[in-house]
Amino acid sequence: MNATHPAPDTASVVIVGAGPRGTGFLERLAANLPELYGDRPLEVHLVDPYPPGGGRIWRAGQSPLLWMNSMAEDVTMFTDETVELAGPVRPGPTLAEWAGLDGQTFPGRRTQGAYLRWVYERAVRALGPAVTVREHRTRVLRVGGPREGRQRVWLEGRAEPLTADLVVLALGHLDAEPDDEQRELTAFAARHGLVHLPPAFTADCDLSALAPGEPVIVRGFGLAFIDLMVLLTEGRGGRHDDSGTYHPSGREPVLYVGSRRGVPYHSKIGYGWQGERPPLPRFFGPAAVGKLLGSAAPPDFRRDVWPLIAKELGFAHYHRLFTAHPGRTAMAWSDFEEKYAAAGPGGPESAALVAAAVPDPADRLDLEALDHPLDGVRYPSGDALQEGLRAYIGQDLARRHDPEHSADLAVFLGLLSAYGQLPGLGDPGPWWHGFFSYLASGPPGPRLRQLLALSEAGVVRFLGADLVVECDEDAGEFRAGGASVPGEWTRARALVEARLPEPSLERTRSPLLRALHRDGAAATGTGLLRVDPGDGRVLDRAGRPHPRRFALGPHTTARAAGAFTRPRTGGPAFRQNDASARAALTLLRDLARHPVGA
Template structure:
């Protein structure tokens, strides 16, 4: 039985999620003050409180966020009944600090603040400064009756308290201390993970052959100086971590990007050719490989997160909610995707007609397209009718192949590596030009609508909103990688830089669907693409440009493994389309507030889960909370923290006369 005269809470993880729980506990406590009730909050994290692991303030300025300054916040600004004690998104903080910087900001922080605007992309180090500043202000301004203690160490085990003990749990720390707790919040964030079988084979083979293999990692955890210069290095993965790796091996070694000057000393402004790379001579030859053969598409330069010129018409929150009337669970492929597909088509062709009217050979094209897309019900045959209309009115080069956007080289064969390099460079230049065009680019507007649709999907699929087979086969099976490659990319600057690196011969591209191996005859890693008819590329070094797998059963966390072993947690299991059970990536939890479900199948009172380990209950949870969010999913993580805080403090509130 929890003693309502005083509560002890341990938050394991003091990064953004842990900071959010702290903020909600303070705000809710302050809204129902009673000096007889004491709240003791302990935060446990080996990394500095606020930034946590990923957002450390001492990391390279080359590591950029993939959201602009106006986007992220750790402080709620809507959707919650209890107001915050501190009001500042990152952009609010940035504006203030640009004018009146805090004394503890570094010279690099101040320099970045001077040049960063609301639409620019901050470094992760600067966002870490915001998180640290916010955390410090919260602790310093904590209401009377609350004690906050920070333990900069690792939690290694959580065990149940003895039946006669006053507290439910005991949290064991790596430094030997033990914390008694009535409630524990798991805000664990990114955890180390075991390698998958393919990665393990490469790692084992590398050891036997004397090769260097860098497994998936948080980029700032790696000493990139150990990668030798002047020789090839294979880099697998061309998502966000890829750009971090490339930056450290180029600019991070003294190379620089200069503006490309036209005759007459005028800077080239056309996308994809605006920069020249001047090598330092210490770079390796980067051999870049990924399944799609190309990097994520970059983000356009927009004043808002979702484009202002297009919007969701068919895949709205209201339409989606109607699908679930009567407790029915819609399917992703058959119910959700067709609606979102229509929105993408409408956004693309509406923008095409506005920006390039000569590309459409029919005056009433949009009217006819609207009639087809707006057919009531499922509109059987609508896709065929759209195809027929487009075939009659739009040249092949301007037609939208939506699924093909994520696989730009699908079914194309290349005779040499040089031919494929040239194709990728053309792709990079086209994407950079599209970013510059912003709301006048049809492809970027179609992607913008898909990104907005992603926000609606997050609302629908949370907490069992779709069937398990749809989650596994549709949402996670194909749509997740599809939308990430289109809408989760880096700033447009990265396309310009990568194109310059390609022209300079510092980066080369392997080709789609690469196959990696180790040749024991000459002791090298090898990689070959079935679509590039050339000899395998070879290197003695290989980097996995990936984050550690977010899979609870692949983790290498002593704490999480202990929770699973002790029966205080278990992974969520879903049933696939073939009727077979599938162990999913996240923990099984109760309905909000998310309590861990133990081996018995019952929720564990007082043990809460927040963040990445909810990946089988919510979708797309890695992204930060959104300031002034347009969709409810934009502040869902803050709402989760609020519900946990409300539940923790319920004994106190109910005890107030």
Template sequence: MSICVVGAGPRGTALVERIVANAPAERRIDVHVVDPYPPGGGHVWRPDQPGHLLMNTVAADTTLFTDRSVRCAGPPVPGPSLYEWASAVARAGDADPAAQDEAARTLPWSHPSRRFYGRYLAWVYDRVTAAAPERIAIHAHRTRAVALTEDAAGRQIVALEDGSGPLAVDAVILALGHTDLEPTPEQRAHGRFAAEHGLFYGPPANPLDTRSDAIPPGAAVLVRGLGMNFFDHMSLLTIGRGGRFEPAGDRLRYRPSGREPVLHAGSRRGVPYLARGDYGRMPPAFPARYFDAAAVARLREAGPADFASDVWPLIAKETAAVYYDVLLREQPGACAMPPERFRARFDALAWEDPAMTDLIAAAFPDPVVRLDFAALHRPLDSVPLDREPVHDTVEALVRADLAQARNAPRSPLKNAMTALGATRGRVRDLVAHGGLTGASHRRDLDGWFQGFAASVASGPPAGRVDELLALAGAGLVRFLGPDMIVTAGPAEGAFLGASPRTGAAPVAAPALLEAHLPPPDLGRTADPLLRRLRDGGACRPYRIPTPGGPAYETRGMDVEPGTFRVVDARGRAHPRRFALGIPIESVDWLTAMGAKPAANAAMLAQADAVARAALDPG
């Protein structure tokens, strides 16, 4: 038999490994892996990218191998985590001096470079292909799949962009990552305006694909977005242009090359993502007390939940419990009642109970030490930005956050945000395949919690925020403020960027960067394979029902629960077509989350289930 895996990044590599692990002993199997980028790292993690672009996950929390914690029907095949592999490389040596140097410096809690992770992924792929028995042939096709049809015998016909196909296979697994989208009307207008006036416009994309080297030195650049994509753009436009950071006491100083532009950055929140805590060891793991597996099971059994009323109170209480535990440990004098009394009352009360608010106010009379989720979400809302310099205000907030990150073991906030980040795995279990009502999924999960949790719990390493402050000190980053608006200025021949909260005059700039990745969106996809499947009725958007109200048509692709078979426009699951990863984000929330050792990684369990179904498509 034969299987085609479309996409050769981490998920595609995991699928190939699971196909090999589950393949029946008596059967010859051809596995075709289709991706224009090298197998293993794929597009995002390709090993030829600059070494200053970093992972958002620590080395010891990253693997692509099934250990015995992974609950799956297939056989586990253990292998080294990224950190364990780095240790082996450091001992054995590497022909690439940069890889050898990074391997020697990698600690369990290090944030490795993306290219180093790409080398690990390539090594995993090579190990799988080398260890595969002779009856399993793995073929890599360095091109794109552009169409998928079916012949009279039920064989799946995959057309390839370079004309080398077509591939006739028994089953197809779509393991695509982020794909390009058709531009929105605003993006089209910005693109036209830039072309007409000789300006630069970078639409939402992987920063490596934006061709930002075309931005002239010294030019003003409007950057819309202050999340992880922003930090990549920041690095490419500074370190990537020959600048360097050097120690200056307990801070960093930036030595410019003279080729940098000046970044004027804003976003809806107006502040960068919070820095990850620097614990000097692995981040702590907090046992779930309120929002645990039993709570998830109860909510699933009760029917579709409402996130705001059923789920968020449990997450908030889980997070606050860690916050006040650390606060009581580090600042016992801040509590106006015996700690044991506070803990007992806190444990007994529901988060949404008004008595909980009264308890916290009585125990901690100084409001500065209380946990304020609203202020974390929108920290500038209470600041009169029409009277206070917005750049200085944001810079002060960033500096205070970095101080917390550098003292993470003793920081109530950083420990609490680590705990909040950990709840997302349980949220994923709850909301999969319609665990929330459609209205709540749209309003609360997609509309708020996903972005909020990312901004406070999935930010950059503390060192990257230190670099941001050094660039601000050098005058190369300026903060514009919240609710950033960008318009075209024909009279000025420039893009105009401003925050309506500040009252300041717009900044005119010859360049605009949209510092965020395009979201998964089946309706707007520019990928030729997905577009043809959608237009031909071979796949459809996932819809989440709302009892007594309209369903929520998400932007993700619909797949069958458990098997991940692609569902067509008539609601039929195709027995020989499967999909995993970014395009099904709405079905499998937070699907971009990688595999963590000893944690029953969902990504690997799903890869195993799909591999087994593809090997026996029926």
């Protein structure tokens, strides 16, 4: 474990990050090794402060109250025949099959961490006797070396660098330094003795400063809020009973939560797929992406890409409605499909067709209304807002667990399909990722039922949409209000930003990424590391791929739809891992045949 240099005739790879993405790359490396590299000796270094497999997010050392946001049957680390890849398919068990779980349950994160550790150990065994794997429980500080020569990888706490023929960055989600707004809020809190928790991983936050019974303003209504909610209620001794009632411990603060939309992410869908699947992709597939890439000007996401995605989602929705619920339509599917294909994306012709073919407006897909559920909705008081949002959440739960609304599941499949096409177009920006998460990556239904119980118990209070947080210097307090109850403000001595830090190569707390950026690695305007969409090689500011540096995961422009892949959905992350592994092994094979000096 302590060696820093391989033997002179041994090729060497450094994988930075040994969580799910690093483990996935290792699995593809093992799968492709016999074909592309044979039984030549190879040394693989995995560098991560956290144990391999689970990494930071899925480590064993976290609260057992924290769940996955996916059902056990919807999580796999293994390829199947639906994945388009050049390497061999190596099937394996889903999380449910491996752990012997009911597929419809939402496992704890510790259970997922154990599954990932098993996958990692299986991948290491599959590498064979010619491959030596060395683990380093530390961080990488920087990578140097010539483009055409061996790379030098400096580790925290070690004087001598590792030397490697190539480096793979699989860093996962990263911490970031606060932006200007967060620094101002922190300074305000320090001046007045307040509590301000900036964007961070909720499971890693010290929540002890949030006092029992005291109001806490929470900005953010996504998955980070759900973790916060659990840790500050059940985590402080409260209890949910079987009747749906919450019994407080008396140690909970009062959470006043709001966001841009003012509502939580949509519940996970609580039923499986039955019958014919929509034939996806249809309007946003490789041909459409190729046309966009061939245009004279770089495509703009909202102008050029989003209309095609919206048409794809509409196709998935109506295909399901016509084929599974034909009694709620007024036209033959073949006629609708022909006219829908001919209509312009999102134009009046398409709207008129849908109005004629789908009598009930509730059966029509309105993406704008979905994205802004409280637009124009005003409540006369805060108490009326509480009642209104409890009704909204209850209706969402009912719909997402009712197969009569299975067109929602078809839209989910459409979102996955669209996400799989995007890496070739570069980073679509934060709006798309937020919209996708809101519709497709929400919390388990039981969590929203707990949220309703906490609202009834007065432990959670809703602030509504278009949340504004201000610093009141005279009063020495934070105050928050929104559009849902005009003129009503909530005051508190604590503010929590319930969201992950935005990716930023300039503000990241990863010294490795900061150094790469200083040395010429390209970044998008939204702070992501630019990579070649084909094989994940890191691009410089001139657009040149680095021959010996690869990057995969959420800090790159080729990030995938979620942390894990649902079985039999094509798995874009698997495709990316496979392409990168094959490119890496091809490089190593060519270097073995034609050595190049360091």
